[in-house]
Amino acid sequence: MERRLDQDLERIRHNLLRMGGSVEDMVAKANQALVDRDSALCEEVVRLDNDVDQLELDIDDACLSVLSRMQPIARDLRFLVAVMKINSDLERIGDSAVNIAQSVYQINQQPPLKPYIDLPRMSQLVRKMVRESLDAFVNRDVELAQAVMAGDDAVDDLYKQLFRELSSYMIEDPTTVSRALHLLLLARNLERIADHATNIAEDVIYYVEGKDVRHHSLAQANAGNGEPVSRSAL
Amino acid sequence: MERRLDQDLERIRHNLLRMGGSVEDMVAKANQALVDRDSALCEEVVRLDNDVDQLELDIDDACLSVLSRMQPIARDLRFLVAVMKINSDLERIGDSAVNIAQSVYQINQQPPLKPYIDLPRMSQLVRKMVRESLDAFVNRDVELAQAVMAGDDAVDDLYKQLFRELSSYMIEDPTTVSRALHLLLLARNLERIADHATNIAEDVIYYVEGKDVRHHSLAQANAGNGEPVSRSAL
Numbered sequence: 001m002e003r004r005l006d007q008d009l010e011r012i013r014h015n016l017l018r019m020g021g022s023v024e025d026m027v028a029k030a031n032q033a034l035v036d037r038d039s040a041l042c043e044e045v046v047r048l049d050n051d052v053d054q055l056e057l058d059i060d061d062a063c064l065s066v067l068s069r070m071q072p073i074a075r076d077l078r079f080l081v082a083v084m085k086i087n088s089d090l091e092r093i094g095d096s097a098v099n100i101a102q103s104v105y106q107i108n109q110q111p112p113l114k115p116y117i118d119l120p121r122m123s124q125l126v127r128k129m130v131r132e133s134l135d136a137f138v139n140r141d142v143e144l145a146q147a148v149m150a151g152d153d154a155v156d157d158l159y160k161q162l163f164r165e166l167s168s169y170m171i172e173d174p175t176t177v178s179r180a181l182h183l184l185l186l187a188r189n190l191e192r193i194a195d196h197a198t199n200i201a202e203d204v205i206y207y208v209e210g211k212d213v214r215h216h217s218l219a220q221a222n223a224g225n226g227e228p229v230s231r232s233a234l
Numbered sequence: 235m236e237r238r239l240d241q242d243l244e245r246i247r248h249n250l251l252r253m254g255g256s257v258e259d260m261v262a263k264a265n266q267a268l269v270d271r272d273s274a275l276c277e278e279v280v281r282l283d284n285d286v287d288q289l290e291l292d293i294d295d296a297c298l299s300v301l302s303r304m305q306p307i308a309r310d311l312r313f314l315v316a317v318m319k320i321n322s323d324l325e326r327i328g329d330s331a332v333n334i335a336q337s338v339y340q341i342n343q344q345p346p347l348k349p350y351i352d353l354p355r356m357s358q359l360v361r362k363m364v365r366e367s368l369d370a371f372v373n374r375d376v377e378l379a380q381a382v383m384a385g386d387d388a389v390d391d392l393y394k395q396l397f398r399e400l401s402s403y404m405i406e407d408p409t410t411v412s413r414a415l416h417l418l419l420l421a422r423n424l425e426r427i428a429d430h431a432t433n434i435a436e437d438v439i440y441y442v443e444g445k446d447v448r449h450h451s452l453a454q455a456n457a458g459n460g461e462p463v464s465r466s467a468l
Binding site: 068077078081088163174184 | 297298301302305307308311312315318319322397401404405406408409411412415418419422
């Protein structure tokens with residue numbers, strides 16, 4: 001017979017994945033709203049966020065309930081702590097998706113500035129990072145978690161490239177300032193989502209391998225970036 | 235004789251407050267670096283962030299250790315969960331302070347765009363929110379936590395005002411684009427720090443009053459803002 005604890009943990013895992021699916025969907029819909037200039041999709045993103053907020057509270061409650069009723073130790077305890085951290089990152093990914101939808105709504109009120117190529121690519125990369133960070137969690141896959149962390153650099157590079165490009169637009173033609181600023185904020189929010197996926201990947205490594213590896217992985221991340229803080233540098 | 239558990243919790247609380255003091259100091263130094271055009275202070279912010287990152291790991295380890303050795307319940311359990319959440323927000327405040335220092339460093343390479351009045355005011359408001367959210371935690375002061383949450387609106391208003399003002403600069407004079415963009419990112423990071431302080435205040439209410447109040451407080455925050463997501467709206 002399955003332990004009661006295992007059933008509880010399984011239900012929590014299930015809800016966390018449902019939440020992950022929802023935020024990925026939100027990011028995809030926000031991107032579609034930009035590409036198709038379909039502002040109705042923006043409202044759908046905002047609606048979906050209410051479900052995500054409710055799931056966050058439910059998952060936190062379930063974790064606390066298991067912690068106080070069952071007093072799990074070792075791997076089960078680390079699982080619950082990881083879930084609570086991942087839960088918080090997923091909720092903030094939802095918030096960023098809403099920010100993106102709000103930017104898209106503004107952008108769609110004006111003529112298109114240019115064909116959108118880099119932003120959809122960035123959105124796709126970012127969604128892949130979110131999905132793979134959760135796959136890594138479910139499958140206790142440290143290698144995949146490390147691949148997610150490595151993917152953050154590609155997103156940062158795309159962001160920097162967009163930043164330069166949009167700055168040039170603004171300098172050359174002041175009538176583009178408002179649109180370019182909204183596109184820039186959109187890109188910034190995508191970049192933040194990639195940071196959250198990176199946080200999740202770090203939590204996965206901690207969950208699977210324990211504390212020494214987390215210290216190590218943070219040191220690696222810093223060394224790779226050449227800066228003391230890599231998560232949300234400009 | 236004091237319980238061993240109480241001693242452990244006291245040590246964790248002490249470290250969390252030390253971390254809070256450090257990130258507040260980082261935000262203050264980043265602001266001073268802007269006002270005094272003193273880029274050496276930017277490097278100090280980056281250095282301080284290493285201590286903050288280490289404190290985050292130490293606090294998480296201490297919480298996990300207490301959870302697995304002592305299996306606390308009820309209020310002690312909620313305290314530890316709140317600490318882990320607050321810990322994560324403080325670490326990200328540190329990251330935002332580093333981002334600000336990086337923006338200031340860029341800004342200080344160019345002639346000043348205008349006298350800085352709103353940004354120092356915003357920085358001061360934000361630091362007050364961070365300090366008071368931690369005071370609310372230590373003193374289990376729900377009213378103060380609610381005041382912190384209310385303060386977020388003032389910061390959002392200042393951000394929106396700066397956004398409009400800096401957009402106008404860019405439209406009227408393209409030579410200001412680069413500086414204005416860095417100032418805008420700086421303001422955006424201040425606004426994010428205020429969001430983190432708001433998160434901390436929400437965690438305090440959850441810690442003190444339990445889940446029903448947290449649901450309530452979230453509903454209030456949404457209603458007050460008139461938007462489904464208030465934390466990081468544009």
